Amino acid sequence: MNFCLRARGLACERDDRCLFRDLDIDVGSGDLVRIEGPNGSGKTTLLKILSGQLDDYQGTLSWCDRDMTAVRGDFHANLLYLGHAPGIHAGLTALENLAWYQALGGESGRESDRMAALASVGLSGFEDVLVGQLSAGQQRRVALARLELTPRLLWILDEPFTAIDKAGVAALERRLLTHVQCGGGVLMTTHHEMPSLGDIRSIHLGGGAVDA
Numbered sequence: 001m002n003f004c005l006r007a008r009g010l011a012c013e014r015d016d017r018c019l020f021r022d023l024d025i026d027v028g029s030g031d032l033v034r035i036e037g038p039n040g041s042g043k044t045t046l047l048k049i050l051s052g053q054l055d056d057y058q059g060t061l062s063w064c065d066r067d068m069t070a071v072r073g074d075f076h077a078n079l080l081y082l083g084h085a086p087g088i089h090a091g092l093t094a095l096e097n098l099a100w101y102q103a104l105g106g107e108s109g110r111e112s113d114r115m116a117a118l119a120s121v122g123l124s125g126f127e128d129v130l131v132g133q134l135s136a137g138q139q140r141r142v143a144l145a146r147l148e149l150t151p152r153l154l155w156i157l158d159e160p161f162t163a164i165d166k167a168g169v170a171a172l173e174r175r176l177l178t179h180v181q182c183g184g185g186v187l188m189t190t191h192h193e194m195p196s197l198g199d200i201r202s203i204h205l206g207g208g209a210v211d212a
């Protein structure tokens with residue numbers, strides 16, 4: 001399915017400081033877009049605006065050529081957002097975390113799919129371990145298992161490579177490429193260099209040019 005998340009004239013201030021303004025963004029089928037900028041330049045804020053978590057901004061958002069306010073439910077049904085923090089429960093096992101995540105989205109899901117999702121991120125054998133007892137990189141992998149579990153057209157990912165080892169980074173880069181090659185879209189922030197992804201579109205925050 002073709003789709004497009006479109007932002008026009010986005011502007012946002014924090015404490016009387018302009019984070020960004022006049023920002024135009026299009027992310028659609030087959031697009032991989034990276035938001036770059038130094039610490040505090042507004043990358044997370046921008047992703048939260050684009051994923052519908054904040055409303056204190058100026059500008060307009062649309063989804064598939066319709067004003068976001070009219071299609072918010074459809075947008076969220078097609079969105080997978082992974083935040084800066086892994087967003088997982090330390091007191092639940094890896095498997096229970098995925099079941100909890102599915103329940104939040106109104107799905108019951110199958111345990112075999114959850115097992116497969118954990119295997120895909122290298123966590124076979126850790127299914128029944130409390131997430132609070134996993135390493136930081138393994139916790140991030142539990143969060144990343146959601147990419148396998150819940151098919152969504154658009155992925156908005158805030159620093160998905162955080163705490164991931166070299167092999168995990170390579171696997172995630174491949175996963176991002178596969179997603180866009182299959183018609184999905186990815187919008188993400190990362191301080192990580194990704195030479196294997198080639199020359200991807202970038203949006204520069206923090207006073208630089210905007211070229212999305």
Ligand SMILES: Nc1ncnc2c1ncn2[C@@H]1O[C@H](COP(=O)(O)OP(=O)(O)OP(=O)(O)O)[C@@H](O)[C@H]1O
Binds near residue numbers: 037039040044046
């Ligand atoms: N709820 C808030 N209230 C006030 N200021 C905020 C709020 N959220 C973010 N800020 C400020 O907005 C600025 C941008 O924050 P943001 O987290 O978007 O930056 P970032 O580019 O993602 O940074 P980093 O690379 O360090 O993750 C920061 O100066 C931050 O203090």
